[in-house]
């Protein structure tokens with residue numbers, strides 16, 4: 001299996017440390033609002049990576065964290081805690097906000113038919129681990145204290161700029177709100193933030209340095225170490241994370257363990273709508289509920305995601321979603337052939353895995369599937385061939401074709417009656433029955449091997 005590795009900036013053969021085990025970590029959601037399709041695009045990509053690893057015979061352990069504290073409105077340790085700000089606006093506690101949107105996220109994973117991560121640790125449930133991590137960095141001389149917290153001194157980690165190829169001079173302190181002038185270097189970041197004086201935060205903990213809460217980056221370093229050990233096989237996240245969050249994770253983890261944090265770094269590109277990024281701050285977000293209101297299924301969104309490559313900028317439009325839903329209907333109508341009289345033709349399932357195992361080339365895998373369907377639709381397939389294909393498509397793409405339901409017996413009776421009317425040349429009756437079937441969302445195709453029914457939508 002081959003994967004593009006951000007670390008080497010090329011497509012490399014993927015070899016985990018202890019095959020077939022794969023230690024994989026994904027930077028998860030910050031649970032302060034409803035997930036939007038931009039978020040889901042990213043996570044569906046990692047579900048696809050998991051499915052490909054499994055199909056390739058690997059045994060992945062997947063950790064995805066839940067950020068429920070410490071992610072500030074600016075990635076640069078300034079502004080408000082996103083959860084605290086939301087809690088204030090909604091008259092709830094930060095704990096209530098975290099609970100609400102964590103459940104919402106977990107529910108979305110189910111709706112979208114995700115492979116469940118093995119661990120989904122919350123930042124707030126791993127505070128001692130984060131404090132201990134910071135203490136160890138402190139003992140090694142990487143930290144310093146200023147008025148609002150404990151900071152990581154990036155000048156002590158000479159490879160700091162390597163990962164992102166950052167020009168540190170380009171980080172303009174003035175460009176960031178509430179920049180703390182006590183910081184030694186513009187790129188230094190908070191490990192522990194003190195609770196503001198005279199303010200009781202909903203989420204705050206005692207620490208050796210004073211009451212406060214962890215910075216955003218330290219949770220990932222602490223949880224990678226706790227759940228997967230010093231070196232991951234794959235660390236993944238959105239492309240936005242490269243210059244700050246992942247660079248900081250590397251600085252923290254590698255300073256502590258003196259081992260590489262990850263062998264492979266996999267990053268997904270943005271999704272654009274009308275040529276702008278989909279993001280909460282731009283107010284152009286769409287949720288799964290918005291899709292459902294317009295009659296689109298979660299599987300249609302999943303298919304739309306897979307139509308583009310994870311390293312390219314993908315585009316969302318309602319038209320492209322409608323095309324994906326039409327494409328999905330074709331797959332579903334292949335799946336319902338297992339409920340109908342089948343033939344004797346045998347066909348091997350589509351060879352999508354060869355494309356997926358080559359840097360997750362989903363566009364080519366889907367093209368292969370479509371070409372295979374052209375062939376399959378021209379044949380009267382054996383039941384086994386149909387079932388094998390459905391099971392493989394579901395395993396690799398997570399489209400839940402096995403969940404497509406049979407029609408009720410009463411609808412089947414209508415189909416039989418129409419067939420009988422046709423044989424007796426009662427054309428008016430046959431047409432009337434065809435209309436009844438259409439009203440029930442079913443179309444009947446008359447083939448040389450008899451009638452075949454399909455869903456209309």
Ligand SMILES: [Zn+2]
Pocket residue numbers: 026027028220237245249
């Ligand atoms: Zn992270």
